[in-house]
Amino acid sequence: MVHLIITRKGQVPSKPDEVLTQQQQQLITADLTSIIVQLISTAGTLLPSVKTIGQFGQFTPKPAAVSPEQQQQQQSNNSMDVEHNYSTTEEHEEHEDGETEHLPPGSYEILQLEKEEILAPHTHFCTICGKGFKRDANLRMHMRGHGDEYKTPAALAKPPTVKEVGSAAEPVIIKRYSCPFSGCKRNKDHKKFQPLKTILCVKNHYKCNTKKFSVMADLKTHEKHCGRDKWLCSCGTTFSRKDKLFGHIALFQGHTPAIPPDETKTVVALAPTDAAAAANKLADGSGLATMDFNSGAQALMDFKSVDDPAGAAAVASCFSPLNFDSCNFVGGFPEFNRQGFDDSEASFSFLLSGGSCNYSSQKTGGES
């Protein structure tokens, strides 16, 4: 393998501006990726021969289309140690496959910010504790509190990057973020917890959940990485794109789009209460109309008491976007709604028993 690298090394720099066809480039890239992976796996055995790895570290980034900055950085750090090399490769991989990050639990530190902190219009965030600031100068003042190394004039002048900190001090502890919204997949207490990578992710993710995102167009693309899929099917499958959902529904019998719960609530009570209020306030000449409104309102309440628990149950179970993982199968299919209709008490209590449903059931309770 080393021989192979050396031959390649001889080839590539000798004709750097030669016209390499795309295929060739791709071939080389693929070769090298596999080599990197192999190298990492055998890193332990190769540790004694530091020289070979030093050469390798110098060489790798060139064909593998890494940003020029990184190249520079790596070239300048000729005497890079093994551990650093390891961490850069890992970062590189992370960037490639987006959200499917599989860090073993405990290998990173979890930070959870307060809601107020997340929603504040900050643009500068502390890399250590995640606190946000409106102005960079204030962030730098804050950094002083994290230790003496931040008190130097150099550190105050320019915020240090994670890598520099890592290289300067002990091995970096990877930081991941947790959403303060309990029941959320991104919350550290969730059984399938998937941490958020950056503070910006936290900010945008949290906005997704508090439904403030609709005005921010750029959040739509971000949603994919936030774990908030917008398009739901009755079977519980979620899709990041509407056309994917419709393709899915066209393909399977009995699957149907799931309507978000907020739509069913807003309209329901409005008109009758208005009318009733108007009728109460106004002593009008035609007794007929007044009577009608009262009876109308009452009838509606009756109606609600008959139908709503089931409706609310269906809504709570089926449409809550936050907990479909744990309980979507309960009310996802319309057939299940019907069962709830007959025995609304039972279905409701069942819902309440589900631990992660607390939020949504509270919400519907307040509504009716």
Add this chain to the structure above:
Amino acid sequence: MKRHRNATAPGTDTATQNTSAAAAYNLFDLLSDEIVFAILDFLAASNPLDTKSFSLVCRSFYLVESRHRRVLRPLRHDHLPRILSRYPNVARLDLSLCPRITDASLALVSRTSSADSLRSIDLSRSRFFSYSGLLSLVLNCRNLVEIDLSNATQLRDAAASAVAEAKNLEKLWLGRCKLITDMGVGCIAVGCKKLKLISFKWCLGVTDLGVELIAVKCKELRSLDLSYLPVTNECLPAILKLQYLEDLVLEGCFGIDDDGLAALQHGCKSLKMLDMSSCQNITHVGLSSLISGAGRLQQLTLAYGSSVTLALANSLKMLPSLQSIKLDGCFVTSSGLKAIGSLCISLKELSLSKCVGVTDDGLSSLVIKQRDLKKLDITCCRKITDVSIAHITSTCTNLASLRMESCTLVPREAFVLVGQRCHLLEELDLTDNEIDDEGLKSISRCAKLSSLKLGICLNISDDGLSHIGAYCSKLTELDLYRSAGITDPGILAIASGCPDIEMINMSYCQDITDSSLISLSKCSKLKTFESRGCPLITSLGLAAIAVGCRQLNKLDIKKCHNISDAGMLPLSHFSQNLRQITLSYTSVTDVGLLSLASISCLQSITVLHLKGLTASGLAAALLACGGLIKVKLHASFKPLLPQLLFEHLEARGCVFEWRDKEFQAELDPQCWKLQLEDVAQ
């Protein structure tokens, strides 16, 4: 309805008297229900009010009628509980006259005994209901096959998902449901597998995805209306795969273009009706690929589309079943019309209204072979002359409907030809033409004539009209708007010769007096009476109409200055079927307006520039008329009445329209026409 209830009491009284006197013997008891129902079918067909009278005869008749009735069209939502319990076999519930239908109302419908028999419900004019009401309706009325939700602009996807629970649904109208998106449509597509008709007109939230899913899931679809949807070419392949699709409306689909249509493998074979009006991006290229192989196509509408040229006409060949072509508002060329005339020879209906470029040459060569033509519309073809009329009348002798408003170059002699050759005419629109008494005399030979429009015909007089009155006994509709030559003798001839007349408009015929109204009071079927700007009419004439024409439904007496409260009192007493009244510029005051409250059907009033009307009188009248849906008022009243009053009335389902036009004096008819021509030029 209110009167109805009052009248029940004496009815049952007489019934009990009869049973005691006539030894409890009723001939009707010998008849089976089927026979009585058959009799009632005939009664209902001749006049719906007769069944009402029938039900008032005695208790058993009342019960028979209750079991017989299948269609209900209540005037007020507050009658719903009573009538639903009275009529257990109702199949169609038309709520289009009830603007206020709440979830409670729908829950009530779903709880009654008629829930099982209910097959069709019309909510197109109703507001105030939502998701939960619809859900209870469709869950309890399992046999529903038709739901009209047009204009339900408040409904969202959740409501659509409720509709999706109606598993047997076959027809669904969603026109103007602007908040419904693909998600809701997706629910409907999955839930209502038996759909045969669906209309998405103006559902701006529905895109290709929703339409495609409907086409994929609802294989039974016969009729699909996609008017003004933001759909593109992408949804077309799925639609054209529908095996049974007969009617396709693509009106105003700007996203569909020639490129998309050209890419289609095949057209839709089963298609019978295609409407591609206002499709700006489709020319003959796209059209021909869409209708290629559509051998069963009968009706084609291309109104306000690309210009009708030779190329477009050529795309219409190989359509042996084509019966109707509508090209309204298109730019047409003579060669195009000529080619259509030679390619399509079995046309029954042809519409060229408002087409630019229709000449004698083009039109003549188009109609030259159309012996079967039944309906022809050449409204506003301003270039045609007697040459065209001569060709039309000589070939199309089977014409039943001819509409030729504002064909201004057609001379008066040409209309004589129409009467001489087209004896089968039933509908004739000659508004704003040069026709004179000779023409009318000739047209009076059309014994089947039922609708005649002679508005703005300044050359006609009572002589001509009396011929119509003498021979056209089937006339039901007569429009004499601004035909100033008409006076009392003309109307008298119509009133005595046309007993079936249902609608008459003599607005701005300034010489009409009360004697016309008195003679018209003999026409007991009169439903619509319009006499705007007839200053000689007084309350006396109106009283005669009120007493004689009990079915009067729409009344317009705007600018009849001499009509006062004295006219309103008989009206409020006798015209219990009145729905709509326009009283602007009359001398009616608070008293007259308030008296109208006794007409329980009254739904729409227009009261502008009534000098004698005060704010408090208006408020009292508005509150007292419980069934009002639409009120047109002068803006000056707005600050004079409490906001709460308007809120209350709006909650009842009433809509207010505010006008702030100045008081306008009237021009004389000749002067009016001159002004009109100035504007036209």
